[in-house]
Amino acid sequence: QVQLVESGGGLVQAGGSLTLSCVASGRTFSQYAMGWFRQAPGKERELVSAITWSGADTWRADSVKGRFTISRDNTKNIVWLQMNSLRPEDTAVYYCAAGRDFGTTSTSRYDYWGQGTQVTVSS
Numbered sequence: 001q002v003q004l005v006e007s008g009g010g011l012v013q014a015g016g017s018l019t020l021s022c023v024a025s026g027r028t029f030s031q032y033a034m035g036w037f038r039q040a041p042g043k044e045r046e047l048v049s050a051i052t053w054s055g056a057d058t059w060r061a062d063s064v065k066g067r068f069t070i071s072r073d074n075t076k077n078i079v080w081l082q083m084n085s086l087r088p089e090d091t092a093v094y095y096c097a098a099g100r101d102f103g104t105t106s107t108s109r110y111d112y113w114g115q116g117t118q119v120t121v122s123s
Contacts (some may be wrong), residue, residue, distance in 0.1 A: 009117030022096030038092035
């Protein structure tokens with residue numbers, strides 16, 4: 001069992017930065033690949049970035065390449081999403097999720113989800 005709690009969201013101006021954190025409870029965190037998803041009003045939840053259980057490999061959606069960086073520390077049970085050069089279209093609720101398959105975009109393939117943190121980017 002893994003419980004996930006996100007934090008770090010907020011209101012930021014376009015061009016600004018935020019770092020989201022996702023802290024996991026449970027001894028099996030290091031066995032899971034992790035993903036950051038986002039969901040804007042009226043839109044489907046989409047995978048933004050993912051990282052393997054070891055942190056050796058990462059993936060980012062084209063829309064965030066060069067701006068967002070995912071990382072993790074298995075000794076602290078935490079995964080981060082560093083977001084730079086934020087745009088109004090990045091506005092969404094951001095969720096972290098744990099799953100067995102690295103980089104899958106299907107939400108059904110993730111076993112655990114956090115409650116989400118709101119990111120709002122003003123123009």
